[in-house]
Amino acid sequence: MTDHDHDHDHDRTVKPMVDEITDFEVLEIALRELCIEKGIFTAEEHRRFTEFAEQIGPTPAAHLVAKAWLDPEFKKLALAEPMTASKEVGVDWMEPTGFGTPSDFTAFQILADTPTVHNVIVCALCSCYPRPILGNSPEWYRTPNYRRRMVRWPRQLLAEFGLYLPDEISIHVQDSNQKHRFMVMPLQPEGTEDWTEDQLVEILTRDCLIGVALPKAGVTTNVITDTRQAIHPGTAG
């Protein structure tokens, strides 16, 4: 190293002296204004979709899996007709447009783990993710790094999340790269047999439903918790 041996990275960190509007903020506002002025969409339509997008999150997905753990009949429904089952946790995949959230399509499938199969999802081409029921994907899920490696080195990558799987368990990586959206239904962990739905939901973290973690009694947070702060944060995500 040079005499400049300290751990912040000032060449690559944008920290303006004044609180300037950023390039993408300028472009976004300009585009939105022109779209509304030209009637491409209305301010009301934009507001409606914004409200819809602000209320999505991982809670319905956790409830869906908890219900499936508690009720074998519901589990059958969840695996056979996942979009019907989604309605029972308050998610209608056709909302808010009548044909769904366009980027997520309306082809949902739940991948159930078994004692010998562990499922994990990735989109090697972009960031396809079951957004209506699991909320926005985490930043790391969208990185080229995760996408490059999960389809080829799943055991190494899962180990980086602290998930070491024995050889008896097959890993099924689902590269969700077209119109299907997938979510993992992990096995109910030991020691939770008499738990209520709400208790089970606590341990069904987003990471468990992606497949980079397994639910465990007493663990209620995601593996990745470090969060980068926004310059001008919005209210969602």
Place this chain on the structure above:
Amino acid sequence: MSTAAERAAQLDLVARLKSAYPELPDAPPPDLLDHDRITAYLKPVHDVGGEPDTPMKYENKQYELWEHMTYVICEVLAWRGIWLSEERRRIGNVDVGRAEYLGLPYYGRWLLAVARVLVEKHHIGLTELSERMAEVKARYAGGLDGRTLEAKPKSEGDGSGVKRNEHHKRAVGKGDPQVYAGQAGQPKFKVGDAVVVRELPVIFYTRTPEYVRGASGEIAAVAYESPAAEDETWDRPATPEWFYVVRFNMSQLWYGYTGTTHDVVQTEIPEHWLQAAK
């Protein structure tokens, strides 16, 4: 105003941005490029699966307001029939080219795709957009200084003359891909069939990943009918075909795979990319 030194410094910065093979000159003569390198240059840049990379620190990220607003604009444009998601995915994830693909934030590319589609489809003039950007920037000269970021449209258009696609009406009440159901005839393959992914030449766009082309797999599910991504992405009528979830054994798919012999990767592939294994 920029100074001559500032202009030179920015050009120096751009000049260090590399997205080419360092052993080749810029714009090489044809005899210096072999088939593999041409394929590499023409590879749709979103297709990163299986490219070597090393561990990095994974983080969550708080949303910038503009990122959330960008997501909303993209979805509203699809809702209102300006584009299909498949057009967005190509424009923002592939057409941007390698330097922007790897160099810009995720939603930066989504936002550029919005600008691109509106300009390409003649909804907005590029000068009109540049002028509006300059105006927005001027509004916030001197910094936000406690003000919020706000769009202030000067009027609200009635939109009756805006050209929109059929899909945004046709798909209502059905969904996508359900809107294409019943249009592809009988599926050629069934669950359990052994298939090989064809090695079709690729330019511009595909969602059949490079890492499975030429590989043998097995049909895990007959998924749905839809036009293939490379056909659906151009805003013109396209013929639906069957899609399949295809399962690949990773120990056979990957040279030097270090996991077990029963680990698999599954991905969705349209029928015209598949042939029966001999």
